[in-house]
Amino acid sequence: MSTYTPEGLRGTSSSGGSRRPTPPAKGLGLRGWLRWSWRQLTSMRVALLLLLLLAVVALPGAFFPQRRVNPHLVNQYFEDNPTLAPLLDRAYMFDVFSSPWFSAVYLLLFTSLIGCIVPRTLAHIKALRSAPTRVPARFTRFPVRSQRVAHADPAQVGKALHAVINRRYRTTVGTETREGQQVRTISAERGYGKETGNIVFHLALVGLLVVTAWGQFVHYRGQAMVIEGSTFVNSALDYDSFEAGALFDPESVEPYRIRLDEFVGEFTVDAQPRDFTAHVTLFEVGGDSSAETIRVNHPLSVSGSRVYLMGNGFAPDLTITDSSGQVAHDGPVPFIPADNDLGYTSTGVVMVPDANDGERQLAFNGSFLPTAVQADDGTYLGSAYPEPMDPVLVLQAYTGDLGLDEGMPRNLNVLDTTGLEQITTTQDGAEVPLQLELRPGQTAELPEGQGTVTLNDLPRFVALDLRYDPAPLWQGIFAALAFGGLVASLFLPRRRVWVRLFPGPQGTTVVHAAALARHDDPGLRAELDRILAVLPGQGPKE
Amino acid sequence: MNEQLATLSTLLIYGSIASYVVAMVGFAVDLSGFGKGADPNRRRKAVGIAMSTSWLGLIFHVLAVVLRGIAADRVPWANMYEFTLMSTMFTMAVFLVVNRYKDIRYLGVLVALINVVALFVAILLLYVGAEGVQPALQSYWLVIHVSVATLSTGLFCVGAAMSVLQLIRGRDERRRAGHRAEGASDEGPAGADGDGSRGAAHGGSGGAVPAAGAAGRASSLATRSASTAARSAEPETVPAGAGVAAVETIDVGGEEPEVLPARATFWSRLLDALPSAISLERLAYRLNAVGLVGWTFVLITGAIWAEYAWGRAWGWDPKEVVTLVVWLIYAAYCHVRLTTGWNKRTFAYFSLAGFAALMFNYYGVNIFINSLHSYSGI
Numbered sequence: 002m003s004t005y006t007p008e009g010l011r012g013t014s015s016s017g018g019s020r021r022p023t024p025p026a027k028g029l030g031l032r033g034w035l036r037w038s039w040r041q042l043t044s045m046r047v048a049l050l051l052l053l054l055l056a057v058v059a060l061p062g063a064f065f066p067q068r069r070v071n072p073h074l075v076n077q078y079f080e081d082n083p084t085l086a087p088l089l090d091r092a093y094m095f096d097v098f099s100s101p102w103f104s105a106v107y108l109l110l111f112t113s114l115i116g117c118i119v120p121r122t123l124a125h126i127k128a129l130r131s132a133p134t135r136v137p138a139r140f141t142r143f144p145v146r147s148q149r150v151a152h153a154d155p156a157q158v159g160k161a162l163h164a165v166i167n168r169r170y171r172t173t174v175g176t177e178t179r180e181g182q183q184v185r186t187i188s189a190e191r192g193y194g195k196e197t198g199n200i201v202f203h204l205a206l207v208g209l210l211v212v213t214a215w216g217q218f219v220h221y222r223g224q225a226m227v228i229e230g231s232t233f234v235n236s237a238l239d240y241d242s243f244e245a246g247a248l249f250d251p252e253s254v255e256p257y258r259i260r261l262d263e264f265v266g267e268f269t270v271d272a273q274p275r276d277f278t279a280h281v282t283l284f285e286v287g288g289d290s291s292a293e294t295i296r297v298n299h300p301l302s303v304s305g306s307r308v309y310l311m312g313n314g315f316a317p318d319l320t321i322t323d324s325s326g327q328v329a330h331d332g333p334v335p336f337i338p339a340d341n342d343l344g345y346t347s348t349g350v351v352m353v354p355d356a357n358d359g360e361r362q363l364a365f366n367g368s369f370l371p372t373a374v375q376a377d378d379g380t381y382l383g384s385a386y387p388e389p390m391d392p393v394l395v396l397q398a399y400t401g402d403l404g405l406d407e408g409m410p411r412n413l414n415v416l417d418t419t420g421l422e423q424i425t426t427t428q429d430g431a432e433v434p435l436q437l438e439l440r441p442g443q444t445a446e447l448p449e450g451q452g453t454v455t456l457n458d459l460p461r462f463v464a465l466d467l468r469y470d471p472a473p474l475w476q477g478i479f480a481a482l483a484f485g486g487l488v489a490s491l492f493l494p495r496r497r498v499w500v501r502l503f504p505g506p507q508g509t510t511v512v513h514a515a516a517l518a519r520h521d522d523p524g525l526r527a528e529l530d531r532i533l534a535v536l537p538g539q540g541p542k543e
Numbered sequence: 544m545n546e547q548l549a550t551l552s553t554l555l556i557y558g559s560i561a562s563y564v565v566a567m568v569g570f571a572v573d574l575s576g577f578g579k580g581a582d583p584n585r586r587r588k589a590v591g592i593a594m595s596t597s598w599l600g601l602i603f604h605v606l607a608v609v610l611r612g613i614a615a616d617r618v619p620w621a622n623m624y625e626f627t628l629m630s631t632m633f634t635m636a637v638f639l640v641v642n643r644y645k646d647i648r649y650l651g652v653l654v655a656l657i658n659v660v661a662l663f664v665a666i667l668l669l670y671v672g673a674e675g676v677q678p679a680l681q682s683y684w685l686v687i688h689v690s691v692a693t694l695s696t697g698l699f700c701v702g703a704a705m706s707v708l709q710l711i712r713g714r715d716e717r718r719r720a721g722h723r724a725e726g727a728s729d730e731g732p733a734g735a736d737g738d739g740s741r742g743a744a745h746g747g748s749g750g751a752v753p754a755a756g757a758a759g760r761a762s763s764l765a766t767r768s769a770s771t772a773a774r775s776a777e778p779e780t781v782p783a784g785a786g787v788a789a790v791e792t793i794d795v796g797g798e799e800p801e802v803l804p805a806r807a808t809f810w811s812r813l814l815d816a817l818p819s820a821i822s823l824e825r826l827a828y829r830l831n832a833v834g835l836v837g838w839t840f841v842l843i844t845g846a847i848w849a850e851y852a853w854g855r856a857w858g859w860d861p862k863e864v865v866t867l868v869v870w871l872i873y874a875a876y877c878h879v880r881l882t883t884g885w886n887k888r889t890f891a892y893f894s895l896a897g898f899a900a901l902m903f904n905y906y907g908v909n910i911f912i913n914s915l916h917s918y919s920g921i
């Protein structure tokens with residue numbers, strides 16, 4: 002492999018990510034080895050290896066479900082592959098992006114990047130401040146070169162050439178003595194932007210990583226369900242779930258409030274969702290309030306945080322009385338639509354811990370069907386449409402001890418029936434589980450005077466996701482820098498042109514010129530032709 | 544009305560496929576003409592027909608995409624069928640546009656073949672009606688993100704086709720050069736490169752300048768500037784008192800054809816009509832470099848869109864992961880290409896690996912992997 006020599010570092014051996022490191026001689030000790038390892042790490046070959054390795058270690062993250070992305074899919078995977086899954090799990094296949102080796106690879110890569118780019122940056126700054134290189138002794142070693150005769154004296158020719166070169170190049174003009182002759186020279190260089198772009202690109206990648214990490218440390222994120230007419234306060238307590246970074250500052254949670262006034266969903270005739278809009282009122286901390294909308298793709302920005310609309314559904318408003326006739330529950334309960342069910346077949350749980358003074362508590366689980374579809378025998382199959390065209394709430398009822406005092410964390414959307422007894426009814430002489438079917442405005446009675454359930458109304462609820470993370474702005478800035486740097490680095494030409502002007506006989510000048518570019522440069526020959534075209538008194542080129 | 548437009552769009556796609564088939568045959572007939580030893584300066588009628596039908600196919604193709612957009616009342620790149628229409632449209636457009644600057648008609652067979660296959664797959668397996676889209680897809684970031692993604696795919700695709708030809712051509716060149724001068728043309732240093740540090744090795748007045756051979760048989764398919772003049776005497780200095788006549792105009796550099804011994808089999812004559820592996824590699828790199836810039840843009844706009852739609856810029860969703868992997872491979876490709884003087888074949892393997900990852904990202908992830916990008920309800 003040939004080694005790459007960064008601009009301006011040629012001939013120096015102090016730094017840079019480019020020399021091929023030679024292993025230290027025996028007996029150099031720890032320092033020698035450290036030095037050697039550092040050189041290895043910042044070598045181009047290792048950087049390349051790490052870049053490809055990063056691609057390789059990232060790939061399993063696309064094949065296996067990831068806990069951080071979708072824990073349900075991971076559980077599903079465990080159920081489907083009970084023997085394989087634990088093995089994969091031990092190999093971090095479900096946590097690829099927080100696995101030790103993924104972290105190791107990207108940290109090494111970025112260390113290598115910094116070790117490589119810092120010396121390059123210093124060298125480039127030096128190059129920016131110094132004059133173009135001196136004119137090389139021989140031109141024949143350059144693949145692009147020309148010799149011409151100009152019918153004017155060297156001073157005139159030099160002036161004309163300098164004028165045209167200087168437009169795009171940084172130039173130095175000099176003289177040297179060659180075989181007893183005074184020879185004028187021009188040394189010119191353009192395209193410092195290419196190297197600048199390269200450095201900006203690589204540094205911007207480091208910047209991107211740093212701001213992203215910073216965002217992770219200070220961010221917080223919470224989820225809450227808000228029902229039409231109710232208000233949600235931005236405070237850790239009011240969230241259904243809340244998580245924050247290690248350096249999270251509780252002060253950054255501003256207690257503004259959001260009231261959901263109305264939710265509007267638009268659907269096509271075949272139930273495809275088209276638009277969701279949450280009309281809310283925002284009450285800011287200072288006391289100002291304003292009407293706002295939150296839509297998919299259009300989060301609401303409130304003082305550094307953003308509120309996203311992540312889901313929606315129905316929250317049947319129920320009034321439940323117990324055996325004494327007292328109202329034990331009064332209010333809406335969110336029923337969660339099934340994933341990917343266009344008809345919003347939703348499930349939910351209603352717990353009534355206050356029933357019968359907590360002695361014999363009540364609980365219900367069941368489905369809400371906005372547009373119920375029934376089989377011929379009357380059983381409910383599901384919902385055909387997400388709007389309430391023919392809404393039915395189907396509930397099973399339980400009684401007993403809800404076990405809420407034990408403080409066990411529980412999924413609020415699944416009823417834990419331990420300690421509960423299902424309420425039954427007699428049908429055709431057989432005892433079957435009781436099923437309540439309610440349409441808005443209807444009341445159903447529980448058997449043996451155990452109470453009543455009334456479906457009053459069908460308000461909508463929205464699932465809001467609130468995130469505070471100061472990183473995106475900076476991520477955007479660094480991404481834009483990286484992009485600009487990449488374009489400059491790949492497409493700006495980096496060229497050098499040298500000219501020697503020998504005095505010829507009868508007031509003519511013999512012009513020797515050579516040009517060199519960094520990387521392939523198909524336009525180099527044309528560029529030299531363009532420059533030489535100004536030579537005075539030149540015959541047309543064949 | 545809308546359904547009629549959508550039907551018309553599909554019909555146009557059939558027309559476009561038919562045109563590409565004709566073009567493919569034309570390109571193939573043209574190439575096989577070289578194989579049979581036809582005069583490279585003959586009137587190449589078949590390739591003329593192929594180019595015209597390619598343009599015709601592209602016109603049908605563009606119209607089909609536009610009608611599709613009108614029928615669905617949104618930008619026409621929101622599902623796999625439409626992505627394919629767009630990517631293949633850009634593949635053909637990149638080929639035809641590049642061809643205006645540099646004769647790459649030799650690539651026509653491959654490009655037409657790829658388009659025909661991809662469009663058939665789209666029509667037969669991926670077709671969906673022209674409908675609106677779910678809320679998460681309604682964003683102007685979608686417009687930018689996806690259109691650039693399909694454009695980059697087109698660029699990478701033509702780049703990969705170029706790399707395939709490079710490998711075939713390079714293998715042939717090596718075989719022909721014999722093991723005597725293993726890979727003389729295939730494995731040279733990366734072009735005029737390296738700030739002189741490499742070229743310097745060849746120093747010496749009138750010494751060997753890489754690839755600056757005398758003008759040989761100009762390659763017949765690719766038009767090149769054979770600007771090389773004889774370099775019989777190229778003095779480094781002008782001796783005092785030398786006559787003007789002693790120094791004529793000398794220009795060295797630019798792209799030059801290399802000389803290869805003539806051979807006589809069908810295949811060998813056909814391959815002789817192609818530019819050298821070095822030129823093919825250079826073109827592939829240029830296409831892939833532009834593609835990489837596009838792909839960088841795709842990554843960035845994708846993150847911005849995800850920030851708005853899903854509340855996070857980057858969430859390691861399978862699509863995001865593979866998009867990053869594609870980017871990493873092409874970034875590594877640029878690294879290798881720019882900083883090492885490795886074997887040119889290696890560059891082609893990188894280019895093809897990148898394209899393989901891209902295809903996996905497109906077909907594999909969309910169809911086989913459960914990703915947010917394939918979800919259908921909020």
Ligand code: HEM
Pocket residue numbers: 005007018043044045048052110111113114115117118198199202203206486487490491873874875877878881882
């Ligand atoms: C996150 C890791 C990296 C990525 C994604 C990356 C990406 C790239 C890309 C896309 C290019 C081509 C465009 C350009 O020149 O700007 C490039 C060039 C280059 N990179 Fe990196 N790079 C990474 C790390 C490194 C490291 C660790 C080194 C040093 C050991 C390095 C040194 C270089 C050099 C010397 C060039 C060639 C510049 C030229 O000659 O034009 N890069 N890199």
